[in-house]
Amino acid sequence: MKAIAVFNNKGGVGKTTLLCNVASYFKIKNEQRVLIVDADPQCNATIYLFPPERINQFYNNSSTQKSLYHIIHPYKRGKGYLTIDEMPIVHSDGFDIDCIIGDTRFAVLEDFLSSEWIASKSGEERALDTTFAFKSLIQSLAQRYDYIFFDIGPSLGAINRSVLIACDYFIIPMSSDIFSIKAIENISESLHEWKEDFNRSLAEYQRKEKIAYTLNNIPITFGLQFLGYVNQQYTVKRIEGQARPVKAYDNIIRRMPAKIASKLAEFTPKINQEQLIIGEIPNLHSLIPLSQAANKPIFKLGGKDGVVGAHFKKVSEFENVIGKINDHILSNIEVYDNFLAQ
Template sequence: MKSIAFFNNKGGVGKTTLLCNLAASLSIAQKKKVLVIDADPQCNASAYLLPDKQLEEILLTNGHQSIDSFYDPVRKGEGYAAGIPTIFRSERFEVDVIVGDPKLSIREDLLATDWAATRNGEHRGFQTTFALRELISRLQDYDYIMVDMGPSLGALNRSVLLAVDYFLMPLSVDIFSMMAVSNILKSFKNWKFSLEGALARYDAEEGHSYKARGADVSWELQFAGYVMQQYTAKKKEGVRQAVDAFENIISKQKQELEELCRFFGCDSSDVNLGEVPTLSSVVPLSQQAHAPIFDLGAKDGIVGSHYIRVEEAGGFYHAIAEKFSQRIDG
């Protein structure tokens, strides 16, 4: 099992659309077993993957164990919960889902407070900080666990990124997305430094290293790669290229990505997983149908030129899925 968080410090880059369609491609085209964890309090992935009526019933009746409830025993000093959050099935995307919970935003305070305890080498702090790692480690039946996140660099997202094996970065071609790469790198450097100091203090205090599910905890996050999205393309000799207005930004983004790759010790030539040009005309239909873009049909409102977009989307997402699985599985 490999766990991958989809993250960028900028909203509006198509992160959730990428995650859900990539997850569907891996499941449908590659027959992988995929679980999506919605760790964004806005619950956008849950709203995309599940029909409205089903999601409303889940959230309003509280007839399930939520991802937020996993933190309750930790908050009370009782250790980790015995079970796992309820897992639902997205029929059209053919993936499993742990739905999001708006109350996760309130957990930010707990995670922020206990991060200070973590940095001091205190056991309680480590338990809170690595609660999501504990949860993910219990889900070994999947090929991929894919985690959706909000765009902040706060305590909740830090705990997600400390829990997973990889992070994947959706990028858009704009100056703010470029600056977000720099913000992410600075935060990662600070988190790694703080975590390594905390682990050393814990070892000195307790006489042994901190373990999660029997394994020593360390900074393990790797860079899976990036996907460039939402740019306007032209064709030159049959090859799609960004229009001139975006070329300078793309060039500067590559410089920032080089810095990120140096931090993670990976080759920048390996991390470009592909591109998804603007598919705005069919994305709303996909969201309304709670179905992958490449699986839309007449019953979902597809007519005329939309079919070309649907076919193009299949080409883009399946190609990214191939590169993704090669990168993750080696």
């Protein structure tokens, strides 16, 4: 089972749209068992995956309908963890995919997770258990799913840190602006620091307890790797029949490969600069709001969802694009698997 986070330190880059469409493609086209975990307190993935009436059912019945908050909050009390049969997993009919829904209350756990991270540096076992809560969640679901996709907010805070150190891979959606490139520097610096603290915490635990820390009897390592990035939301023009980004976007796009490859080299063993570009998605204009209104992936949109005329061609083009992204993701995962098997 593989756990993949879709993440950027900059907001507004189309993160949730990319994640939900890729995850749904994995499920529908690849026939994989897929789960989305909405770990963004803004709950954008939940809103995208489910129609308004279903959302109302979820949050108007908070006494019975559980969310991600109910999985992590028990760590604050040090007891009452949910079993796999109690996991708050619901199914999105439109995307044909399972989801652990988000919760705005999850934001109040940010300070708790931050303090536990600090305590874990002294090798405190309870703090380590909390720090690796998402890793424990992934372990408990490993037999049920082939892929778990995590949607997380545009921050470098404690919640996202807890998710990212638990995942196997991360993907960065990039908008074609200078701020996305600057965000790569923040991500690089933070990941390097987290990795050092992660290893220092486990070493301190082993020094104090004379035994390696394990989670559910499984050794823990920092295994996060960078799968690649997707250029999004740029405008194209036709040159000799070929779609090309307009000059203002093209100048920025040309700077991305070298910048990303150099800043994230620590997390890209055996993946070259060209392989890190896993896809390009031009501006989809009205297809995104149509997809949001229908609560289904863009590649499944049809006439009853408001698609008319030339939009049918755009839907088909998007399916080809998301299919190529799917292929590149699987190819890079295979490279990493072969590398680790050596």
